[in-house]
Amino acid sequence: MNKLPSHKKAAIVLTALIVLLLLISLCSIALVKARAGKQALVAEIYQNGILIKTIPLYLVTENQTFNVTGENGAENIIEIRPGSIAVISASCPDKICVHQGFRSDSLLPITCLPNRLVIKLRTANPSDASAVDALTY
Amino acid sequence: MNDSKKNTGGLSIQKLTVLSLLTAAALMIYAIESMLPTLVPIPGIKLGLANVVTLIVLKRYGARDAFLVLLSRILLSACFFGSLLSLLYSLSGGLFCLLILWLVNRLLAGHFIFLTSIMGAIAHNLAQITVAFLLTSVAGVLVYLPFLIVSACLTGLFTGLCAHFTLKYLPRFENERS
Structure with a gap:
């Protein structure tokens, strides 16, 4: 040696x-x-590190889309379906977040680094159920 | 010889030409690689083939010239294809990677270039995920870390072997170290 x-x-x-x-x-x-098994999931959408939206995915009954806009014309269109979420369109050049597709597990967050957008999925807490009223759209 | 050194800041004309050629090659590799579709839908995972050039310059010419070539490549690629943000990612990843490459290459006395390359790839991904964490301030992006380390080992091995075989067949020019 x-x-x-x-x-x-x-x-x-x-x-x-x-x-x-x-x-x-x-x-x-x-x-x-x-x-990250199949559990009741809650999506948390962060922009610039700030939580801007919380969606209990297990309470979603029909498909919906909405926009998240940011600085310098950054725009991501997010679609939620019962139990899953995806970024379906993004203003950034690489579109990695779009390619991540619909996610229904808390394994990896959906990330759009150019627009500083992160969608985290976590398992639901009892406190999330009380938020139903606020999120019946 | 001395005359030519005066005008180019200590570089001989020949060396300057070879380094420029290698920078151009790195830029081409980078451009072609960025056109390929991403295999895995995880940000940050790519082959990093342009790093082959950094490794070659580091081994043939030393850290100072590798730094020059790397910096030129990153700044030029940001001008041609990137944005300010991608420049930030490339700079942090590239410079930290070069630092580790240089240290490990010294430690290994120029042998086992694939090990150097793997360590560099890991360093590159570590630096980039740190910047991503600082920019998004979401601790969740750190979940990517194990995936990035595994991919760094694979891609680092690949680029390291590419550099090894390129060095074997690349003709040597005059005035070269080692």
């Missing part, structure tokens, strides 16, 4: 570090996936 040149030792340490990082990542992906 001591006869190895220092760059080979460094390579071994780095490989171990990379493998460790990979394992931690894969485990946390599995963990997040396991926790």
Whole structure:
């Protein structure tokens, strides 16, 4: 072991570090996936880090669309369906948020970085049910 | 030789030409890659093939020239295809990536370039997700982190191997280090 040149030792340490990082990542992906089962979901829409809208998706009965506008003409059209949500149109060039499609699990937030829009899905709390009146559109 | 150095800030004309050529190549690779559809619907996951050029310059010419080529490529690509925001992401990712590439490359004494590349890719994604977190202030974007690390390992390995084989077959020019 001591006869190895220092760059080979460094390579071994780095490989171990990379493998460790990979394992931690894969485990946390599995963990997040396991926790994001089919549950009553609430969508939270954030713009510039501020919560601008909360929608209990499990209470949605018919498809609806609405616009979220931001600075510099940023615009995202969001469609909600019973139990799922998607960005169906965006003013940004890459449209990654649109390609993320309809989401019905809390695994990954829908993100439109150019327009600083994040839609997080979380499981419903008992307090969300009391918000029904405010959200019957 | 000395005359030519005077006019170009310490770079010989030949080196300047080769570095410019490599910058142009990086820009082309970047342009073509941005036209490809994204494979995974997660922001931030892409091959990062332009990084092959950074690796090549780092290994053949050293950190200073790699910095020049990287900075030119990022500024030019922002002028041609990007916005101010994408410039911010590219700069943070690119510069932190280069710092790690340089450190790891020194540690490995220029060997195992694919390991250097993987560490660089991870550093790149870490820097970008930090900027995304600072811009959106939503802790939820950090959920992307494990996905980005896994993809960085794969794409870093790929670009590292690309750089390895390119270095093997790329002709050497005069006045080159190592």
